[in-house]
Amino acid sequence: MKRLRAGAGVSALGLAVTALSACGSGDTAARPAGKTLRYVTVGAAAAATNDPHGGIPNQSDLVRFALMYDVLAKPRADGTTELRLATAITPDDKLTTWTVKLRTDAAFSDGRPVRAADVLFSLRRIHAKSAENFGRFTMFDVAGSKVVDDHTLELRTTAPYAEVPRALESITFVVPEGTTSFDKAPAGSGPYAMAGGNLQNTVLERKDKWWGGRPPTERVEIRAVIDPQARAQAVLSGQADVASSVNPATAKQARGNKAVKVVRRAGAVMYPFVMRLDREPFDDPRVREAIKLATDRQELLDKVFLGYGKVGDDLLTPNDPTSPTGIPPRTRDLSKAKELLRQAGHGGGLNLTLATTTSYPGMDTAATLFAKQLEPSGIRVKVVNEPPDTYWTKVFAKRDFYTGYFGGIPFLDVTRVSLLSSAPTNETAWKRPAWDKAYAEALATADPGRRKAALGELQRQIRDEGGYVVWATGDGLDLTSSRVADLPTGPGFESSFIERTRLTS
Amino acid sequence: MTRLVLRPVAVLFLVSVAVFGATELLPSDAAQARSGGRASAAQEAALRAGLGLDRPAWERYASWAGGLLRGDAGRSLVTERPVSDILAERLPATLVLAGCALAVTVPLLLALAWLAGTAAHRDSRAAGLTGGLITGLAAVPQVVFAAVLAVLFAGLLRRLPPVSLLPAAGSPLAAPEILVLPALALAVPAAAYGAVLLGGGVADTLRRPHVTAAVARGVPRLRVAVRHVLPHLAAPAARVLALVAGGLLASTAVVETVFGYGGLGELLVGSIGTRDLPVVQAVAMLAAVTVLGGLLLADALAAATGTEDAR
Numbered sequence: 001m002k003r004l005r006a007g008a009g010v011s012a013l014g015l016a017v018t019a020l021s022a023c024g025s026g027d028t029a030a031r032p033a034g035k036t037l038r039y040v041t042v043g044a045a046a047a048a049t050n051d052p053h054g055g056i057p058n059q060s061d062l063v064r065f066a067l068m069y070d071v072l073a074k075p076r077a078d079g080t081t082e083l084r085l086a087t088a089i090t091p092d093d094k095l096t097t098w099t100v101k102l103r104t105d106a107a108f109s110d111g112r113p114v115r116a117a118d119v120l121f122s123l124r125r126i127h128a129k130s131a132e133n134f135g136r137f138t139m140f141d142v143a144g145s146k147v148v149d150d151h152t153l154e155l156r157t158t159a160p161y162a163e164v165p166r167a168l169e170s171i172t173f174v175v176p177e178g179t180t181s182f183d184k185a186p187a188g189s190g191p192y193a194m195a196g197g198n199l200q201n202t203v204l205e206r207k208d209k210w211w212g213g214r215p216p217t218e219r220v221e222i223r224a225v226i227d228p229q230a231r232a233q234a235v236l237s238g239q240a241d242v243a244s245s246v247n248p249a250t251a252k253q254a255r256g257n258k259a260v261k262v263v264r265r266a267g268a269v270m271y272p273f274v275m276r277l278d279r280e281p282f283d284d285p286r287v288r289e290a291i292k293l294a295t296d297r298q299e300l301l302d303k304v305f306l307g308y309g310k311v312g313d314d315l316l317t318p319n320d321p322t323s324p325t326g327i328p329p330r331t332r333d334l335s336k337a338k339e340l341l342r343q344a345g346h347g348g349g350l351n352l353t354l355a356t357t358t359s360y361p362g363m364d365t366a367a368t369l370f371a372k373q374l375e376p377s378g379i380r381v382k383v384v385n386e387p388p389d390t391y392w393t394k395v396f397a398k399r400d401f402y403t404g405y406f407g408g409i410p411f412l413d414v415t416r417v418s419l420l421s422s423a424p425t426n427e428t429a430w431k432r433p434a435w436d437k438a439y440a441e442a443l444a445t446a447d448p449g450r451r452k453a454a455l456g457e458l459q460r461q462i463r464d465e466g467g468y469v470v471w472a473t474g475d476g477l478d479l480t481s482s483r484v485a486d487l488p489t490g491p492g493f494e495s496s497f498i499e500r501t502r503l504t505s
Numbered sequence: 506m507t508r509l510v511l512r513p514v515a516v517l518f519l520v521s522v523a524v525f526g527a528t529e530l531l532p533s534d535a536a537q538a539r540s541g542g543r544a545s546a547a548q549e550a551a552l553r554a555g556l557g558l559d560r561p562a563w564e565r566y567a568s569w570a571g572g573l574l575r576g577d578a579g580r581s582l583v584t585e586r587p588v589s590d591i592l593a594e595r596l597p598a599t600l601v602l603a604g605c606a607l608a609v610t611v612p613l614l615l616a617l618a619w620l621a622g623t624a625a626h627r628d629s630r631a632a633g634l635t636g637g638l639i640t641g642l643a644a645v646p647q648v649v650f651a652a653v654l655a656v657l658f659a660g661l662l663r664r665l666p667p668v669s670l671l672p673a674a675g676s677p678l679a680a681p682e683i684l685v686l687p688a689l690a691l692a693v694p695a696a697a698y699g700a701v702l703l704g705g706g707v708a709d710t711l712r713r714p715h716v717t718a719a720v721a722r723g724v725p726r727l728r729v730a731v732r733h734v735l736p737h738l739a740a741p742a743a744r745v746l747a748l749v750a751g752g753l754l755a756s757t758a759v760v761e762t763v764f765g766y767g768g769l770g771e772l773l774v775g776s777i778g779t780r781d782l783p784v785v786q787a788v789a790m791l792a793a794v795t796v797l798g799g800l801l802l803a804d805a806l807a808a809a810t811g812t813e814d815a816r
Contacts, residue, residue: 038673040670040765044771044775045591045594045595045767045771045772045775045776046583046772046774046775046776046778046779046781046784047583047584047775047779048584048586048591048594049584049586050586051584051585054539055539055540055541057541130544130548131539131540131544131545131548131549131551131552132539132540132541132544132552134541134543134544135544182585182586183586183587183590196673197673198594199594200594200595200671200767201671201673201767202673203673221673223670223671223673223765223767224767225668225670225765225767226762226765226771226775227762227763227765230668230762230763230764230765231765233667233668233765234668234670234765236667237659237666237667237668239666239668239670240670388778389533389777389778389779390532390533392541392542393532393533393537393538393542394532394533396542397542397543417543424543424544424545424548425542425543
């Protein structure tokens with residue numbers, strides 16, 4: 001039987017090899033170099049969508065929308081407002097009626113001009129999807145807003161709101177009026193149009209006539225790849241030009257590699273530790289302060305973000321233009337922390353449970369490290385690692401002590417979702433009528449300098465009395481081949497606008 | 506004939522109920538996935554009602570199954586895109602990958618099973634060793650195997666790409682080099698697993714009186730193998746292959762993620778995460794149909810070769 005076995009085995013193996021080589025042979029498709037930007041970014045198949053007005057969890061979808069559609073305005077990397085489809089956004093005296101002038105040279109890819117009616121239709125859609133887009137347009141009275149003429153519209157706000165231009169520098173992607181089906185992508189007026197592929201793997205080609213001028217790169221290919229390591233490998237092996245959002249470890253490894261570079265986007269992520277003010281023991285301000293004082297921020301920054309970022313000072317939006325300046329930084333003070341705990345009646349020690357998850361790289365490390373840092377002050381923290389798929393519905397905004405997340409969003413957005421008494425996920429139970437009132441007053445202040453100061457003061461209060469331990473802000477890290485230039489460097493929404501990104505060779 | 510029709514229908518029904526039930530037991534739902542946990546209770550309730558998730562489970566199941574019978578797989582609860590569109594984007598890539606993996610798996614599986622079976626037939630020590638090796642191979646997690654392959658072929662030898670990004674437009678076959686590592690990572694553990702299942706059958710067949718008699722009569726060995734052994738193995742082999750093929754279609758998630766290959770597996774995992782029942786059901790049913798189709802084929806083969814008893 002021996003010969004028989006060997007013979008059959010060898011021929012079967014031969015078959016296996018033949019089959020594999022059949023799968024593995026053929027010409028490698030030629031890639032047009034220099035003309036095509038191959039951009040690999042975060043995106044899950046289960047969330048891929050053509051609808052630019054909902055939640056848009058996939059960065060791959062957001063980047064595609066930013067290339068295909070025009071927005072009224074967008075933030076610059078420094079946080080100031082860049083007008084796009086809008087040419088002017090001006091208020092009345094009461095700051096409740098805003099006139100938005102539109103450019104007249106914008107057109108959808110099917111040739112129709114972009115009119116005020118298309119814009120209002122899109123804004124109303126965004127408003128209707130409040131539950132999915134974190135209530136992005138809840139400050140507007142969209143029913144009371146109206147079209148004035150083809151290129152002018154009048155927007156009403158529900159209360160005086162001096163920051164309307166900043167409210168409009170978000171997902172104000174304009175689709176043609178009356179679009180009801182998003183099974184296929186509606187026509188857009190942006191710099192690029194879809195030329196092939198699908199939502200996971202898109203080919204876009206530039207338009208010759210975009211109002212903003214012809215983009216430098218002829219084609220952009222966007223690929224959604226969920227695994228950060230696979231994204232980085234794509235660039236390292238020359239299969240892609242840009243890998244957005246790679247891990248700090250990858251960025252560090254790439255330091256000596258001349259073929260690639262790392263683009264850092266300051267203030268892109270933070271994993272603050274969240275304490276609920278309406279639960280024991282965090283209802284005692286001395287306990288909160290003690291925990292803030294016991295935190296070793298530099299160590300957290302060095303070990304979680306590997307130094308890619310900036311030490312945090314409990315300010316929730318340090319990169320926002322309205323963030324207060326000149327506050328003396330918090331330094332670690334264990335003896336003061338211990339003294340505060342003793343005053344609060346926890347001289348014999350304090351037992352806490354801190355929840356964390358693995359949704360974003362390093363969240364679990366941060367929690368474990370933080371727990372260790374609190375120990376010398378007599379705070380014993382038990383860290384529980386919760387599954388990522390239910391963390392944002394079962395733990396976030398529900399538990400009294402957990403690891404949170406903010407992705408580089410501005411102060412006004414943080415306020416709307418997490419700080420106002422009426423905010424749907426006021427995760428720290430920061431419910432102070434006086435603070436809410438001061439916020440409303442700041443937004444009713446027409447003078448930019450006074451408004452900035454007022455908003456800054458509100459942020460300082462949260463820093464000193466609130467339930468957030470913001471130990472650092474981490475950089476967004478994009479890995480690119482060395483021939484990529486002009487990649488966006490803003491923390492959040494701005495980084496989706498890659499129409500000026502180009503290949504130098 | 507009724508058995509041929511009724512049994513698969515009953516099995517598909519049970520599979521769909523089991524998948525539905527399992528997702529039903531998971532905490533949280535698609536409405537919460539859509540709001541990202543950042544909507545008020547009232548907003549979430551409105552979203553839930555809009556999606557029809559406030560209806561009782563049996564009613565939702567009935568309307569989904571009813572739709573399927575009319576050839577309508579429904580819409581995603583998360584993105585509201587037609588499920589058929591979503592699947593059409595991912596299925597071809599996975600079919601190509603699973604097909605390549607299967608092309609490697611089948612001969613490898615048969616070779617390994619033959620090795621295990623003949624070893625068992627000869628003596629027990631060799632059997633223990635060979636069996637142990639094959640079982641060990643089957644037990645290596647896909648992710649480990651994928652990582653080892655990537656380090657070896659993409660890292661050290663620099664012969665193959667470390668990630669398998671699909672070509673921007675068109676079929677993965679336009680860039681066949683991307684298929685090699687993921688296909689191997691899928692095929693080897695699957696082949697070893699199948700060989701464990703089939704090895705016993707090979708040993709049993711070799712022990713059959715007509716085989717030993719043929720060998721005793723001095724019939725040439727290759728002829729013994731082709732005439733007396735293989736026909737008896739056709740049906741069980743087809744059954745094992747059916748299982749392995751179905752498994753390949755549904756278990757590509759890990760390999761797809763490691764190699765950045767956009768296929769069905771990643772969609773399945775993501776859709777379970779967002780509790781997107783219509784999508785989960787569709788993928789599960791596809792895998793079930795593949796397994797069932799293969800099993801029916803195996804039955805037909807068994808009937809044709811008269812080896813019904815070989816199970």
